[in-house]
Amino acid sequence: MIAFLLQSGIPFRPEAASTSGAHLDKLFYFLTGLSFLLCVLIFGTLVYFAVRYRRRPHGSVPPVILQSIPLEIVWTVIPIIINVVIFLWAANLFFRDAEPPIGSTEIFVVGKQWMWHLQHAEGQREINELHIPVNVPIKLIMTSQDVIHDFFVPAFREKKDVVPGRYTLEWFQPTKIGRYHLFCAQYCGTLHSGMIGWVYVMSQKDYAEWMYRNRPSESAAGVGQRLFAKLACNNCHQTNRSGSGPPLTGAFGSVATLQNGERREVDEGFIHQIILNPTTLPVAGYPQVMPSFRGEVSEEEILEIIAYIKSMGQEQPQPVAEGNQ
Amino acid sequence: MSDTVAFPGAGNPHAGNRNPALQEQFEHIEQQRDASNFGIWIFLATEILFFGGLFTTYIVYRMIYFPGFVSGSHLLERHLGALMTFVLLGSSFTMALAVHSIRLGKRKLVVLFLILTILLGVAFLGVKFTEYYGKWNEHLVPGIDFHPSANDLQGATPQSVELFLCFYFFMTGLHALHMIVGIGLLAVMALLTWYGKITAEHYNRIEVSGLYWHFVDIIWIYLFPLLYLITGNRH
């Protein structure tokens, strides 16, 4: 029966094409096996009792059996132990893979009804598709322009909600070259089921060629630098400290102190918040004169500005290079 | 099986000496009173969860938008808020007197105290609606007519002040709705007592109404400092 099922072509699992995916499948099969075993045990007992103790003519009245404390303890403690094991195994995988490795290739993702906009750090843009190299950790920095979406790649066994107003991170390291489904997995309106695409995992060489073929005239940071000037950010954020705002060289990744003494890391979310809602992040030592840019700058543009700010404190914005990282 | 039962379907205990206040599902008057009291406490528990969800949301946004909430709080008139607090506390006192009086069977006093409670409740609502009207005149009604001056904002963003006022109107509005229901309830109780439908035997009804009224009062005791008394100092 099982052989028949396996031969039937009914698919049982998607390809596992990432580092975390392989680990997850092991846990999943353990759980499946465990469930199967428990079902056999419980159903077997049920069926056995149902048959053995079925009503017979002239049968005697069943005995009074109230409870058995030892049995209750046994069948409470054993499930607890099983649950603790599953919890620890899964939590460990989850916790271990919670932070992307340092040096991951960053990709910016903006979800909107009903398509995915992606941008590589070098500036290449994609819609509903993502080309990435194999065996390299990829970190997605994601936000939504409207409602909550979710970037789901079954083959990588990863998903994360894409939320308006903040950044969420998702990372994976693909292990197999191929083409994999990308789905939106948080209901987002009429064409939710159309908000799908493909992730192309390529060899390092093919990826480099693809990146070169599709190179834009500017990297993301380059666009960001242009925007920085166009929106007059550089009037206040001057490198020589003569403006009313702090200079931003090396600012990304540092810790800012707010006027009430609170300390916050200057990460992508911080920059996003301060561009759109500056009065909520009054940085100590500077006058509160930064205007809000809500409505003047799109989510993609904010990501490009962030790319630029990240590059400050390095010598130049990233040039269009081959085989980055 | 008696064939002189009042209801077809046998077995009803409506023979002889049942307390006239006793409803048919109960066996003894103490059981009935016990059940009513227990019931109102459970109802109040649901109200706590109801307002609790709202208070939680308020607290979350107060933490995120503290400057806006400070400015917003300054837009409210503390002396009016204090007045309303005293008025409500007074009404709880008169309510307690009503409960005391019904136990003693003094129906006229009960009606008097219920009416006083109602009047104080109406006074509270009057002050509240004056406040609302004031906000309307100052164009500070979120979503409908919100045009704050720089003086109103005191440095906070219009968005955060509007959010504060949204909570102000919603929380006090919901509270006022509960007050109106309470006033209606007390009016009914007063009428029933006046016309002799509520006697010392029914003291429980006044007690249950009293519990509801005290609860609405307590909600205000929380609302007043949360909304009216925000100073600029974080804890």
Added chain:
Amino acid sequence: MSTAVVERPLYNPVNYLNVKHTLKSWLLTTDHKRIALLYLGSITMLFFVGGFAAMLMRLNLLEPAGAIVHPETYNKLFTMHGIVMVWFFLIPSIPTTLGNFLIPIMVGARDLAFPKLNLLSWYIFIFGSAFTLYALVSGGVDTGWTFYTPLSSLYVTTHVMAAAAGVFITGFSSILTGLNFIVTVHKMRAPGMTWFRLPLFVWSMYATSVIFVLATPVLAITLLLIGLERGLHVGIFDPALGGDPILFQHLFWFYSHPAVYIMILPGMGVVSELVAAFSRKRVFGYKAIGFSSMAIALFGFFVWGHHMFVSGQSVYAGMVFSALSFAVAIPSAIKVFNWTATLYKGSISFDAPMLYALGFIGLFTIGGLTGLFLAALSVDVHVHDTYFVIAHFHYIMVGGAVMAYLGGIHFWWPKITGKLYPDVWARLAAVIIFVGFNLTFFPQYLLGYLGMPRRYAMYPAEFQMLNVMSTAGASILGLGYLLPLVYLIWSLRYGPDAGPNPFLATGLEWEETQSPPTTHNFEEIPVVTQDAYAYENMGIPNV
């Protein structure tokens, strides 16, 4: 129950059904039994409304590109299916029908503590359903039953307010019913009916009522906040206006997770009764089952974050919610083991109610085990928002709760109506439902692990075969549900009279009232001297 010999109550030809026939006597009744029937009619109709939506959904999913409806319509279908089935069928089902009918009799009272409030609950329920049905016929809602923001508060143009208003109003019906049940169980037990002599059905209804009363108000305020945002365009949940969309999820799931325990606990109570009656034995581990019900109700309030593992909430929050979710699984497992142990050395007959009970235990076990998959953090990352979750909750809610509901309706049908239904047809229906159910929902576990997301009107071609299997199963399941409708109604006119205790079951409803009961239930309030499930005194019905 005061002697060892089963006493047959004297028969009165006037019962709660025929005491008066006017419409007014039904619409203004305060008799808990009549109110139960008013609810029974209402929720049966609503079940078929929700079921009709499901039928259209499954038909549409026959084709990868959608077979019969556009995505807009499909989205409205799954939203209405969820809203109607959750709030207008499952949550009220057992509590308002079997709960209303049985609780007063089981505790030995003449009615609930607040009969007029009970009638008000029904009217509120009808009023709420009217709003929701209005939303349905005037174009539908397409937010999903979960109303996530900012989609629901700012982006869709469908009748969110009407649907939310319907749910809001109906919530008060739940709250008042729960309040009524709690006070009744505390204050109206007959002399000698101690807590530990109560039937386990009452224990689980009590636990359910605690959840009704404490969780539903939070839903109410959450819906009001959506209304506020939609009406006034202030930023409570929309980030563009300064709000937090994840806050909505916390508030929503704080209610909606306990809500799923509202949906399953009553079914568990029914199963305890059925397993005892049809093994002719005391329930094994009475206290374990009773306390497990309370534990499920309690722990159920602390696990809501397991719906939000990938929402962007912190890793640490995820760990806490995952651990607590594993904890809440334990009391359910304990129940399954105790029910199984009840069969040991019993005298088991396979009447229709017992088939439903055994089906429940099997399907609930499968559904519960897949709950462990979902509680496991890294597994959930993969299967969240896929058909795996859909399969999980349908195993619990349909394979569990609906089967228990049908089992209970069948078991107490003779008591409620005074008539017997044809057991052959009933057993056939039970088997058809069981088979149809598994064929419908087991493939969905596979679809989920393969990666098919939920709420998809169209899907990649490789998922088609499993979808077709599922739809085939759904047609069988639908047929299975129609059968009881037919033969139960048939039995009202043509079924043989049941007599007071056709199953020779224990319990005040069987031993101290006739079928159907008189309006006031008992001639005299019984004095209870015996434990529940004293089947050793009842003999064995003829094979």
